[in-house]
Amino acid sequence: MAVFGLARRALGASQGLARKGVVLALVVTLAACSPVYRNHGYVPAEDELALVEVGVDTLDTVAQKIGRPSSGGLLNNEGWYYVQSRYRHFGPREPKEIERQVVAVTFNESGVVENIARFGLEDGKVVEISRRVTATNIKGISLIRQLLGNIGRISPGDMIK
Numbered sequence: 001m002a003v004f005g006l007a008r009r010a011l012g013a014s015q016g017l018a019r020k021g022v023v024l025a026l027v028v029t030l031a032a033c034s035p036v037y038r039n040h041g042y043v044p045a046e047d048e049l050a051l052v053e054v055g056v057d058t059l060d061t062v063a064q065k066i067g068r069p070s071s072g073g074l075l076n077n078e079g080w081y082y083v084q085s086r087y088r089h090f091g092p093r094e095p096k097e098i099e100r101q102v103v104a105v106t107f108n109e110s111g112v113v114e115n116i117a118r119f120g121l122e123d124g125k126v127v128e129i130s131r132r133v134t135a136t137n138i139k140g141i142s143l144i145r146q147l148l149g150n151i152g153r154i155s156p157g158d159m160i161k
Contacts, residue, residue: 033091041070041084043101052105057113062105069142079106097121 025059044066051065062080069080086099102153 023127036089038087038089038095039084040087041082043082043084043103044065049103052113052116054113054116059107060115061113078108079104 012052032051048066052062057065057093069082073110082103082105084101085097087095088098098121102120104115104117105113106117
């Protein structure tokens with residue numbers, strides 16, 4: 001009888017261990033599927049931007065008050081752009097940008113602040129980029145035909161050089 005009691009306890013312990021293993025696997029699976037958020041870039045806060053006065057501050061004073069951005073105007077240095085994005089990573093899916101802020105500080109020709117503007121993701125527009133690809137002049141000719149077509153074009157003078 002004592003042997004049967006030990007067998008029951010061992011069976012009950014293994015079932016409890018199996019349940020704990022299943023629960024642990026479920027918790028790990030759910031944790032792996034939870035979203036992960038990442039922030040990229042820097043945008044000055046409103047109280048920092050309040051220190052910058054339009055028409056008074058220059059490039060140097062803006063750099064001292066809120067710092068230099070990571071990007072400036074592309075064609076000319078008339079503006080500084082502070083960009084911050086927030087991405088959500090969810091499991092094996094592609095990261096999705098869920099929030100974007102752009103602060104644009106523009107300067108006039110003499111380097112004095114002309115305007116400060118804040119833009120969000122909702123202000124952005126999708127810009128279609130046109131690709132300039134050179135069209136091939138080979139139309140419907142297979143690789144073997146191209147190779148065989150060059151056989152008659154080789155002259156002995158080309159081989160000597």
